[in-house]
Amino acid sequence: MSILIVYYSRTGNTQLLSNHLANELGADLEALHDGRDWISSWGTIQAALASVLGGNSRLAPLGKNLSDYQLILIGTPVWVGRPSVPIRTFIKMYRRQLPNVAFFCTQQGEGGKNVMNTMQSLARRVPVARLVLREGDLAGIHENTDADRFVDTIRTFTKDQITQPA
Ligand SMILES: Cc1cc2nc3c(=O)[nH]c(=O)nc-3n(C[C@H](O)[C@H](O)[C@H](O)COP(=O)(O)O)c2cc1C
Numbered sequence: 001m002s003i004l005i006v007y008y009s010r011t012g013n014t015q016l017l018s019n020h021l022a023n024e025l026g027a028d029l030e031a032l033h034d035g036r037d038w039i040s041s042w043g044t045i046q047a048a049l050a051s052v053l054g055g056n057s058r059l060a061p062l063g064k065n066l067s068d069y070q071l072i073l074i075g076t077p078v079w080v081g082r083p084s085v086p087i088r089t090f091i092k093m094y095r096r097q098l099p100n101v102a103f104f105c106t107q108q109g110e111g112g113k114n115v116m117n118t119m120q121s122l123a124r125r126v127p128v129a130r131l132v133l134r135e136g137d138l139a140g141i142h143e144n145t146d147a148d149r150f151v152d153t154i155r156t157f158t159k160d161q162i163t164q165p166a
Contacts, residue, residue: 001158003027004064007075008086010038013106013135014075020141024151032086033060051079056089066097075104081111083119091122098123102154104131129153
């Protein structure tokens with residue numbers, strides 16, 4: 001089963017987790033870009049405001065073809081208890097083309113559960129698995145039980161799909 005990981009990362013945490021998951025699952029990676037300045041002081045304020053207001057941004061064209069994949073993992077940083085703007089935009093734009101999905105996010109301390117619920121209602125489907133990880137846990141990602149469980153759930157799901165009769 002082909003797996004794609006679509007993620008947005010402003011400062012590298014979600015990218016690090018995405019790379020780890022891609023290695024564990026043999027998945028392809030698609031990093032979202034929207035050309036927006038979410039980094040400067042003003043950009044950070046805008047990021048907070050836009051995520052609270054449920055704003056969208058203009059995504060650069062995707063490098064990968066979503067229809068080539070049977071499972072798509074979608075990863076985001078937590079922005080004021082919400083998904084980042086590029087990820088919100090991605091889910092809304094491509095919702096109808098999404099196959100099975102799984103969600104993950106990185107956060108400083110809290111808000112991840114709400115992000116998982118918001119992604120689920122934006123995508124209008126129940127994910128195969130969900131993972132909320134604190135940025136402080138990324139250094140020990142290779143021994144993280146939550147990340148391991150997430151990977152195991154996905155492996156089991158992909159195995160079941162392959163062995164299921166048509
Ligand atoms: C605008 C903004 C809002 C944030 N809001 C939260 C939050 O509500 N809860 C939290 O735990 N972390 C919050 N964070 C911290 C990020 O979620 C965390 O550092 C994340 O790992 C960053 O991922 P990245 O490096 O992939 O961008 C926020 C960061 C930014 C820039």
